[in-house]
Amino acid sequence: MSLLPPRSICVCLHVLVLYFQLQESQQTVADFRRYIENHTRNSEDLSRKxxxxxxxxxxxxxxxxxxxxxxxxxxxxxxxxxxxxxxxxxxxxxxxxxxxxxxxxxxxxxxxxxxxxxxxxxxxxxxxxxxxxxxxxxxxxxxxxxxxxxxxxxxxxxxxxxxxxxxxxxxxxxxxxxxxxxxxxxxxxxxxxxxxxxxxxxxxxxxxxx
Structure with a gap:
């Protein structure tokens, strides 16, 4: 059974880290957009209250x-x-x-x-x-x-x-x-x-x- 060389392992780990960072970034942007959308939609009601x-x-x-x-x-x-x-x-x-x-x-x-x-x-x-x-x-x-x-x-x-x-x-x-x-x-x-x-x-x- 052949093992991956250390360099290949490092590359794989780096790719995984980038993937998770990208996912987290997209989730943050989505949450922020949802927050702005909700507050914009409700701003008229809040201003009356x-x-x-x-x-x-x-x-x-x-x-x-x-x-x-x-x-x-x-x-x-x-x-x-x-x-x-x-x-x-x-x-x-x-x-x-x-x-x-x-x-x-x-x-x-x-x-x-x-x-x-x-x-x-x-x-x-x-x-x-x-x-x-x-x-x-x-x-x-x-x-x-x-x-x-x-x-x-x-x-x-x-x-x-x-x-x-x-x-x-x-x-x-x-x-x-x-x-x-x-x-x-x-x-x-x-x-x-x-x-x-x-x-x-x-x-x-x-x-x-x-």
């Missing part, structure tokens, strides 16, 4: 950002109905839309840098990017107009985006839970609300319902 509600405390005024409709200022009282903000995550990451729960208007910034409220938040002018600062404050920069921040003067009036910078106290905010936060939590779950659940809530709210 990622909803938070809080207040934005202004460092300059010592009060809260409030959306009155078209007009926006930073003079809102803690727990005030116009200071309750519904923050919608636009995509994976820190791109957000901010809507007033009471007024149902979005914070937007137009091409001249003016901060205004709009009933629709679909425009990129209504998308902001969260920047977390070392002093534990948060800054919100326009997704469309780079370097323009949401900011308010000491009197609570909106500043033009072109006159803002990340280092200014006028653009520093702190996220705060509203007073009575527990009563709002049921409306902002991370799971879809089904018709059956809506009916159960109505029955719970109406003790005389038969």
């Amino acid at each position: 990622q909803v938070r509600i809080y207040q934005l405390y202004s460092r300059t005024t010592g009060r809260h950002v409030q959306i009155l409709g078209k007009k926006i200022n930073a003079n809102g009282e803690d727990g005030g109905k116009y200071a309750l903000l519904v923050v919608e995550t636009e995509t994976f990451g820190s791109r957000i839309r901010i809507r007033g729960k009471e007024s149902n208007h979005y914070i937007c910034m137009n091409k001249s840098g003016k901060v205004i409220g709009k009933p629709s938040g679909k425009s990129e002018e209504c998308i902001f990017i969260e920047e977390f600062l070392e002093n534990n404050y948060t800054a919100l920069v326009s997704a469309k107009y780079k370097g323009w921040y949401l900011g308010f003067s000491r009197k609570g009036r909106p500043k033009k985006g072109s006159r803002t910078a990340q280092t200014q106290q006028e653009v520093h905010f702190m996220k705060r839970s509203p007073k009575g936060a527990a009563e709002w939590s049921e409306d902002f779950r991370f799971t879809p609300v089904t018709k059956r659940l809506r009916r159960a809530r109505r029955l719970k709210a109406s003790p005389h319902a038969g």
Whole structure:
């Protein structure tokens, strides 16, 4: 019985190693593509689910950002109905839309840098990017107009985006839970609300319902 020479054995082992590496590489690529495909398919659902509600405390005024409709200022009282903000995550990451729960208007910034409220938040002018600062404050920069921040003067009036910078106290905010936060939590779950659940809530709210 003839044995393979050492050189042939080495060649065979090398071929086997290359084969297994190729198989592993193909499996990794397949898993990554499947991951991207699944997350792309579900991104719309996830963006609808990622909803938070809080207040934005202004460092300059010592009060809260409030959306009155078209007009926006930073003079809102803690727990005030116009200071309750519904923050919608636009995509994976820190791109957000901010809507007033009471007024149902979005914070937007137009091409001249003016901060205004709009009933629709679909425009990129209504998308902001969260920047977390070392002093534990948060800054919100326009997704469309780079370097323009949401900011308010000491009197609570909106500043033009072109006159803002990340280092200014006028653009520093702190996220705060509203007073009575527990009563709002049921409306902002991370799971879809089904018709059956809506009916159960109505029955719970109406003790005389038969």
